[in-house]
Amino acid sequence: MGCKLCGPKLSLCGLVLSVWGIIQLTLMGVFYYIRAVALLEDLPFDEKNPPHSIEDFVIEVEKGYTLNAQNCWIAALLYLITLVVSGHQFWLNNRSSVSM
Amino acid sequence: MGSLFRSEEMTLCQLFLQSEAAYACVSELGELGLVQFRDLNPDVNAFQRKFVNEVRRCDEMERKLRYLEKEIRRDGIPMLEIPGECPEAPQPREMIDLEATFEKLENELREVNQNAEALKRNYLELTELKHILRKTQVFFDEHEGGANTTESMTRALISDDPNRHMGHVQLGLRDKQESLEFLPCFVAGVILRERIPAFERMLWRACRGNVFLRQAEIDTPLEDPSSSDQVYKSVFIIFFQGDQLKTRVKKICEGFRATLYPCPESPADRREMAMGVMTRIEDLNTVLGQTQDHRHRVLVAAAKNIKNWFVKVRKIKAIYHTLNLFNLDVTQKCLIAECWVPALDMETIQLALRRGTERSGSSVPPILNRMETIEDPPTYNRTNKFTSAFQHLIYAYGVATYREVNPAPYTVITFPFLFAVMFGDLGHGAIMAAFGFWMCYKEKPLQAKKIDSEIWNIFFGGRYIILLMGLFSMYTGLIYNDIFSKSLNIFGSSWRNNYDGSTLQSNQLLQLNPDSNDYLQYPYPFGIDPVWQLAEANKIIFMNGYKMKISIIIGVFHMLFGVCLSLWNHLYFKRRISIYVEFIPQILFLSLLFFYMVLLMFIKWTTYGATPGHFGSQDPDIVKTSAFCAPSILITFINMMLFKHDKNTRPQCDDFMFSGQMFIQKLFVIVALLCVPIMLFGKPYFIMREQKQRARQGHQPVEGNAENGTAGGAPVPASGHHDEEITEVFIHQAIHTIEFVLGSVSHTASYLRLWALSLAHAQLAEVAWNMLLRKGLMSNDYQGGIFLYVVFAGWAAISVSILVLMEGLSAFLHTLRLHWVEFQSKFYGGEGYLFQPFSFEIILDSAGQAEE
Numbered sequence: 001m002g003c004k005l006c007g008p009k010l011s012l013c014g015l016v017l018s019v020w021g022i023i024q025l026t027l028m029g030v031f032y033y034i035r036a037v038a039l040l041e042d043l044p045f046d047e048k049n050p051p052h053s054i055e056d057f058v059i060e061v062e063k064g065y066t067l068n069a070q071n072c073w074i075a076a077l078l079y080l081i082t083l084v085v086s087g088h089q090f091w092l093n094n095r096s097s098v099s100m
Numbered sequence: 101m102g103s104l105f106r107s108e109e110m111t112l113c114q115l116f117l118q119s120e121a122a123y124a125c126v127s128e129l130g131e132l133g134l135v136q137f138r139d140l141n142p143d144v145n146a147f148q149r150k151f152v153n154e155v156r157r158c159d160e161m162e163r164k165l166r167y168l169e170k171e172i173r174r175d176g177i178p179m180l181e182i183p184g185e186c187p188e189a190p191q192p193r194e195m196i197d198l199e200a201t202f203e204k205l206e207n208e209l210r211e212v213n214q215n216a217e218a219l220k221r222n223y224l225e226l227t228e229l230k231h232i233l234r235k236t237q238v239f240f241d242e243h244e245g246g247a248n249t250t251e252s253m254t255r256a257l258i259s260d261d262p263n264r265h266m267g268h269v270q271l272g273l274r275d276k277q278e279s280l281e282f283l284p285c286f287v288a289g290v291i292l293r294e295r296i297p298a299f300e301r302m303l304w305r306a307c308r309g310n311v312f313l314r315q316a317e318i319d320t321p322l323e324d325p326s327s328s329d330q331v332y333k334s335v336f337i338i339f340f341q342g343d344q345l346k347t348r349v350k351k352i353c354e355g356f357r358a359t360l361y362p363c364p365e366s367p368a369d370r371r372e373m374a375m376g377v378m379t380r381i382e383d384l385n386t387v388l389g390q391t392q393d394h395r396h397r398v399l400v401a402a403a404k405n406i407k408n409w410f411v412k413v414r415k416i417k418a419i420y421h422t423l424n425l426f427n428l429d430v431t432q433k434c435l436i437a438e439c440w441v442p443a444l445d446m447e448t449i450q451l452a453l454r455r456g457t458e459r460s461g462s463s464v465p466p467i468l469n470r471m472e473t474i475e476d477p478p479t480y481n482r483t484n485k486f487t488s489a490f491q492h493l494i495y496a497y498g499v500a501t502y503r504e505v506n507p508a509p510y511t512v513i514t515f516p517f518l519f520a521v522m523f524g525d526l527g528h529g530a531i532m533a534a535f536g537f538w539m540c541y542k543e544k545p546l547q548a549k550k551i552d553s554e555i556w557n558i559f560f561g562g563r564y565i566i567l568l569m570g571l572f573s574m575y576t577g578l579i580y581n582d583i584f585s586k587s588l589n590i591f592g593s594s595w596r597n598n599y600d601g602s603t604l605q606s607n608q609l610l611q612l613n614p615d616s617n618d619y620l621q622y623p624y625p626f627g628i629d630p631v632w633q634l635a636e637a638n639k640i641i642f643m644n645g646y647k648m649k650i651s652i653i654i655g656v657f658h659m660l661f662g663v664c665l666s667l668w669n670h671l672y673f674k675r676r677i678s679i680y681v682e683f684i685p686q687i688l689f690l691s692l693l694f695f696y697m698v699l700l701m702f703i704k705w706t707t708y709g710a711t712p713g714h715f716g717s718q719d720p721d722i723v724k725t726s727a728f729c730a731p732s733i734l735i736t737f738i739n740m741m742l743f744k745h746d747k748n749t750r751p752q753c754d755d756f757m758f759s760g761q762m763f764i765q766k767l768f769v770i771v772a773l774l775c776v777p778i779m780l781f782g783k784p785y786f787i788m789r790e791q792k793q794r795a796r797q798g799h800q801p802v803e804g805n806a807e808n809g810t811a812g813g814a815p816v817p818a819s820g821h822h823d824e825e826i827t828e829v830f831i832h833q834a835i836h837t838i839e840f841v842l843g844s845v846s847h848t849a850s851y852l853r854l855w856a857l858s859l860a861h862a863q864l865a866e867v868a869w870n871m872l873l874r875k876g877l878m879s880n881d882y883q884g885g886i887f888l889y890v891v892f893a894g895w896a897a898i899s900v901s902i903l904v905l906m907e908g909l910s911a912f913l914h915t916l917r918l919h920w921v922e923f924q925s926k927f928y929g930g931e932g933y934l935f936q937p938f939s940f941e942i943i944l945d946s947a948g949q950a951e952e
Contacts, residue, residue, distance in 0.1 A: 021889075037589065037630075038588075038634070040634070042878075044879060054604070054605060067882075068884075070882065070885070071888050074889075075885050
């Protein structure tokens with residue numbers, strides 16, 4: 001069942017990439033969620049109207065942390081799908097090579 | 101014992117083998133792979149040796165096998181290879197059987213091939229004829245209606261090219277009578293398609309435009325029977341008149357290698373002929389199929405055994421080659437061999453020889469006899485799969501002199517460590533370690549696969565090095581607190597922000613002062629404090645200072661260790677003089693100058709800093725030990741070499757780091773400089789004195805030898821003409837000394853590459869993160885997730901290809917250099933030659949590789 005879309009190398013590449021992606025993006029999501037200071041530089045900022053007070057800034061940063069945490073998890077989820085797809089492809093490739 | 105620390109002890113042995121037992125014994129030794137035979141008749145050329153006939157027969161067999169293999173490959177039949185099962189070298193009498201088998205197979209195959217080729221040629225001719233009939237039919241059919249062929253043909257000419265053949269046109273149309281007399285002949289044939297234009301031009305010119313050519317392409321490619329290539333051809337038909345033209349046209353056709361076929365003129369004949377051709381083609385097809393089947397059966401049967409046969413033939417050949425190295429006894433009853441043998445393996449070799457004798461049924465046991473020799477034995481380091489990769493790194497520089505200290509065991513740790521200092525990143529290290537671990541974990545299946553890509557084999561050969569490098573990089577990554585250029589705050593930073601809101605808001609850059617409550621006064625428990633990642637203004641400055649000092653400290657210890665290893669060499673080779681005039685001055689020179697500098701670094705680190713409870717105090721005692729008064733180590737060191745002393749520009753601070761510093765420094769430099777003449781003249785002086793003594797007392801060569809050794813490759817002066825020899829020793833010693841003195845300066849500086857590469861790696865990782873991954877994290881809504889998904893893939897690709905592969909390679913090369921030049925130059929001669937045992941395993945491996 002299922003059609004073979006990619007060859008053995010591409011599927012292996014997808015497999016490795018998605019495992020890496022899942023691990024790293026999930027962890028990054030967690031770090032964003034717990035407001036890791038190291039990731040402060042990687043927050044979306046509105047350059048045109050910078051916050052005027054400390055409170056505004058904190059709100060902005062909090063918003064950024066939550067948003068980025070979610071974005072990371074979304075990307076991790078997408079990699080989960082990639083993992084399933086490329087895993088399936090890999091299995092198809094392997095099976096066909098064994099039957100040969 | 102201790103084979104890892106120096107090479108095995110080797111003995112030269114003489115081996116007496118009975119002629120009939122020799123074959124079996126050598127075969128057993130080949131399986132064992134622990135004996136290196138010496139060529140006892142180097143003057144005899146390859147054709148005058150005893151077993152040249154057998155070797156030639158083996159070559160012949162191998163040729164036949166290669167022919168078979170080629171045929172098997174051509175048919176795409178898989179060749180079976182049973183892993184782990186390796187046939188023993190067959191008895192000499194089996195050789196005749198093997199020969200007969202191969203002969204039969206080869207002949208059979210050749211015959212089948214010949215027949216197949218003949219059949220195919222036949223088939224090709226028929227197919228071409230079929231095409232001719234079909235295509236010419238089209239020419240003729242296009243102008244159906246004429247009563248006779250010639251007319252229709254002429255019409256075909258007319259309609260096709262009226263301008264060129266105006267004369268014919270008129271003739272053909274106007275007067276039927278004339279046209280009958282004017283009977284154009286024609287020939288039809290087949291020619292390679294690419295030759296058509298030249299062919300056409302040639303015809304036109306040679307016949308002055310009096311012939312007419314028509315051609316049509318054959319769509320399906322035809323198989324050339326001799327080369328079995330697929331070729332494209334065209335059918336042509338040429339009309340002309342008269343015999344002269346006919347011969348001319350035929351000659352041209354011959355010249356262009358066109359094949360001509362008879363083509364009947366009347367349509368009925370043609371049809372009949374076409375029918376005949378079709379039936380013959382069908383018959384041929386069945387015959388061809390049967391021939392192919394037969395060939396396939398023969399090849400499948402051969403494919404089952406071919407690897408096995410290859411192994412057998414190669415083993416026989418190797419044995420006879422080895423036997424050719426032996427000397428024949430005068431009585432022709434026994435063969436004499438000389439071989440290098442590891443002293444520890446004498447027992448195993450004796451056992452193997454006994455097995456060989458039993459197998460051959462001979463009653464006289466072989467004799468293995470130790471010999472005394474002054475020749476340098478080969479270097480043999482026993483390795484396992486873990487140490488062999490490291491040993492090869494050392495061998496790549498030079499094979500150790502016999503029984504010299506082997507740097508490989510230390511390299512096992514220092515190599516990955518120095519690499520990791522340059523490659524320090526937890527993330528990249530983890531990727532490398534994962535790759536290395538996978539290769540080690542899947543070792544057996546990957547080995548069985550026998551992938552013959554060169555790059556893969558390099559990686560796979562170094563799998564343990566890669567694994568260790570990865571693990572060590574993870575460790576240094578933790579120390580540098582770098583994971584893909586980000587820091588991990590595991591234990592909680594020791595720095596606090598004590599600025600209030602308004603200050604924070606109004607300032608672009610603010611400093612956290614360690615001499616205040618900003619710093620908790622106890623360091624981060626492990627590695628660099630994560631807060632440094634956010635210190636954009638002075639992170640690099642801080643890291644540079646730290647990494648440079650670390651590099652120098654590591655380098656000085658590495659070099660000192662190398663010099664210490666030279667002591668082991670001197671002790672082992674009993675070069676007493678070298679200890680006094682080489683080792684001791686060298687180690688003094690290195691420690692008084694460079695180790696002292698390392699000590700200064702530690703003094704600086706421990707002496708200067710904040711005093712808790714007295715932050716910002718102006719008390720002179722406290723100021724003197726504060727970071728404000730910390731001196732520059734580099735300037736201090738340079739001043740020390742120049743015997744100079746600058747007044748401290750800061751009046752509050754002391755001029756010296758500790759009392760008596762100036763005196764100690766002067767003393768150190770003077771002592772270090774005094775070491776230089778000792779290194780330079782010490783050894784030649786002692787050698788000269790000894791020679792004089794010897795000359796006075798007569799010759800004592802044995803004792804002299806033990807005293808001087810052959811240090812550093814300097815030849816032991818022979819008393820006959822020692823004047824030349826002594827100058828040679830002088831020159832050699834001068835080179836050696838200059839190399840060491842200048843080397844210790846430049847090598848110390850060379851270790852700064854640890855810092856430079858580490859800085860480059862950290863910066864590159866940061867650039868990759870900022871330029872790529874950050875872009876994916878900068879969107880203001882949830883589409884950012886999808887964007888991040890794409891950007892992450894790009895960042896991952898860059899990380900692996902540039903940061904792990906390229907940077908890893910460059911760090912690897914720099915580590916290699918640090919080991920070869922900076923470390924090994926202190927003790928390693930590398931002037932030996934490798935022990936190359938006679939081993940079937942190695943022979944078969946190399947033969948298999950050459951084949952691919």
